[in-house]
Amino acid sequence: MSNVAVIFAGGTGQRMNSKTKPKQFLELHGKPILVYTIEHFQRHKDIDGIVLVILESWIDYCNELVEKFRLTKVRAVIAGGDTGQASICNGIKKAAELFGEDSIVLIHDGVRPLIDEATISADIECAKKNGNAITVTSAIETVSLTDDDGKICDIFERSKCCMARAPQCFVLKDIIAAHEKAAAEGNKQFIDSASMMRYYGHELYTVPGAIENIKITTPSDYYIFRAIVDAREDSQIFGL
Incomplete structure (x- = not known):
């Protein structure tokens, strides 16, 4: 059984207000955000390969980055689809082609460059044990449910709430089957892979x-990302 990361970065970054590049290719200290993200999986001892899902017009540029930064675990750079869900579907099918449907897939956003080794390891172990793993963080604000008029209908107990993030990890054959069911239902759309898998009955x-x-x-x-990266660099330099 292999462990493969599918990193999707097919967005155009409209909310970033970048005029020249999609947000995943914006640079910090001469390195694109996407490369920071990939390097965490490149360095992890249990990751056997990486599939990148990119805007088709940026595939050549991404291949140049793979060579420049020696991202040797990248096995394929492919085009995304019309939606984020379609892009993930393209990526997991390519991963299955390369590594087999019994492999564990870690689905990750190309613009989450602050993922860490410990989380990747914990995700893999949980997925091997339970068939899936959803990375979460505790809710630190009050979570409320509102209606269409903006009226609060319910307030949830914060200690029981968490925020789903990435990686989201599954056995490839299970997540592929879910995508096929969504396609059979007229390409039913879900906000993320976790919501899709829950909809189709997975715990x-x-x-x-x-x-x-x-x-x-x-x-x-981006400014938070830059501050964290710089703080980590300073701690190494000054021994903080």
């Missing part, structure tokens, strides 16, 4: 992840 298991494992979506997210 899901959580793995606590680091709070800083944020998704870089807006300029403020």
